[in-house]
Amino acid sequence: MFESLGRFVQRRRRWVIVGALVLIAAASVWGTGVFGALKNGGFDDPSSGSSHAAKIINDRIGPADDELVVLYESASATVDDPAFRAAVTGTLARLPSADVPHVTTYWNTGSPALVSHDRHATYAAIRLAGADLPDRLKTYDRIRDHLAAPGLRTFRGGVIGTNAELSRQTSAGLARAEMISTPILLVLLVVIFGSLVSALLPLAIGGVAILGAFTALRLITLATDVSTFAINIVTMLGLGLAIDYALFIVTRYREELRRTDSEREALVRTMATAGRTVAFSGITVAIALGGLLFFPQMFLRSMGLGGMAVVLVDMLAALTVLPALLALLGRRVDALRFGRRRRGEKSRDERERGAWSRLAGSVMRRPVAYATGSVLVLLVLGAPFLGIRFGGIDVRALPPGAEPRTVSATLDRDFSHGALSPIDVVVAGDVAKADLDGYVGRLRGVRGVAGADVAGTGRSATHVAVRTPADPQSEQARDLVRRIRALPAPGQVYVGGQSAELVDLLSSLGHVLPWTALFVGVVTFALLFAALGSVVLPLKALVMNALSLSAAFGVMVWGFQDGHLAGLLGFTSTGAVEASQPVLILAVAFGLSMDYELFLLSRIREEWDRTGDNAAAVAAGLQRTGAIITNAALLLAVVIGAFTTSGIMFIKLIGVGLLAAVVVDATLVRALLVPATIRLLGRANWWLPSPLRRLHSRVALGEAG
Helix, strand or coil: CHHHHHHHHHHCHHHHHHHHHHHHHHHHHCHHHHHHHCECCCCCCCCCHHHHHHHHHHHHHCCCCCCEEEEEECCCCCCCCHHHHHHHHHHHHCCCCCCCCEEECHHHHCCHHHECCCCCEEEEEEECCCCCHHHHHHHHHHHHHHCCCCCCEEEEEHHHHHHHHHHHHHHHHHHHHHHHHHHHHHHHHHHHHCEHHHHHHHHHHHHHHHHHHHHHHHHHHCCCCCECCHHHHHHHHHHHHHHHHHHHHHHHHHHHHCCCCCHHHHHHHHHHHHHHHHHHHHHHHHHHHHHHHHCCCHHHHHHHHHHHHHHHHHHHHHHCHHHHHHHHHHHHHHCCECCCCCCCCCCHHHHHHHHHHHHHHHHHHCHHHHHHHHHHHHHHHHHHHHHCCEECCCHHHCCCCCHHHHHHHHHHHHCCCCCCCCEEEEEECCCCHHHHHHHHHHHHCCCCCCEEEEEEECCCEEEEEEECCCCCCCHHHHHHHHHHHHCCCCCEEEEECHHHHHHHHHHHHHHHHHHHHHHHHHHHHHHHHHHHCCCHHHHHHHHHHHHHHHHHHHHHHHHHHCCCCHHHHCCCCCCCEECHHHHHHHHHHHHHHHHHHHHHHHHHHHHHHHHCCHHHHHHHHHHHHHHHHHHHHHHHHHHHHHHHHCCCHHHHHHHHHHHHHHHHHHHHHHHHHHHHHHHHHHHHHHCCCHHHHHHHHHHCCCCCC
């Protein structure tokens, strides 16, 4: 199959490149329009009680007046000064009434809760026009710059301000990551590939993959909502996997060129071996990311959709566009070499093969020591994961100094605590006033409640705002949500707000995650069985990945939940890990780990088929792929590591978690633990019962190397 593909691409190389250029042009014009079609938010389960509460408030009662909060401060004047009052009320009066149907201030209510304890600050609660949150965010964009009051410090926050700032910081962080990683990648690519021409190949494949994924995502937005955060995973994986696949294929092509005088046969042989591995790798990574589609949260589904799109386009580009470019270049793939080789000097491949050959020999001689030491290190790194505490996303995800964080911190410190983070209780249906009053009275009597008042009514629904001094992300607030839900009610009651959303998120993830893990594990086992012709190696790969992922999660908990990386990376630890991020990291890191697993094991399998000597196959597989995997991991680490410069804490967390997974996997696991365990298992690695042997002969997808 892959030999045939190699011959076809070699014969039709110019047509393949022309077709790719046409698709690139179309994607550049239409696909990049995806940025205007993406949505904010998406961290909730649409079928949960908290989502129902938010929908009823939005559709029947109207959004809360404090969805947008604007804080006004003065170092010298107080709210009692006429100039302070004129600056605020005059600014708000000039806002277009079509965009701002209602404004609540100290001066039109007389409420002391809207004034700070020292009376040098006040806030305005503003209701914006719009059918839903995305519409109101567009309204906010129109009026944002008109909210500043002359002579006063102005800070914008609340739900609207926080969502808008998250979106802005995401775009800014993406641009910053690209600015940081691109020059480093260019230098490393030239050094690792050894020539400028070959170094440009992964960038070309990555560009095709990213544009292709943008086009696929825009098509998907025509059918369902897609989160703006999907762009992050597209750019990260698009370039990272393009480098992996290009490095694997180009290295094998060079190796085959040294074995034959025929450029055509070198390309065909490369596709039959490295091309086959890339195909299995791409499908495996896509399946791992496809596990995110089981989750109802738009954020996770969008990450799965974006990740699958870019992985599959990356794979297709590596199997068509890249070999077409190699067919055009031939031996000129090494043109514009970096430096000159002196007579008698060893080639890069020879130097790397020597170093990895020595490591392979050491592992073959002491497999028990290497396996035991590697497992102990992985267990130590993973130990903090045992103490993980889950939380949600709030304003602390933004960097210190961001306007919404300033608003939140000031209100918590200088105003009535809990005023802007109530638990929303929605009573749906027509309820008698006496029954409603009795229910509100029972809410006030619940342990942990500081107050409960009717915040709005409309169309057979009543919104009761329940205030509590507890942190919305704390276990105390979550327990309060459970007590409120257990309280006898006069009708159908839905409980929403930050605390309820976190309770529902944890419940949703807990129900879906086991089924997702089962699906990904079974499908991955089947793919590895088809690729490797063994039932032992796929099981071992799953165990190795579990150890690798536990180490990455341990680093994540140590750095973010415990706060040890807060000073270095510039974020505020909340004492918890946002619950959806480990799920995302699990899917991406699992796919990347299988990527490297296939690179190594496919070469070991090739040598086993050739020699029948297990120890020799392991040594040869490690020495031929060790440098490739290490270099690929180094380049991918640069791409992923750049995301730690994002201003948003959970983007930093994703960057650190994936960076730890890649580094651990490419060093301890692939270089030491996997070869050592294969050496210990001996011929048992290749055990395959007769019925499965016949099945494998039908599903192996062509050449085995």
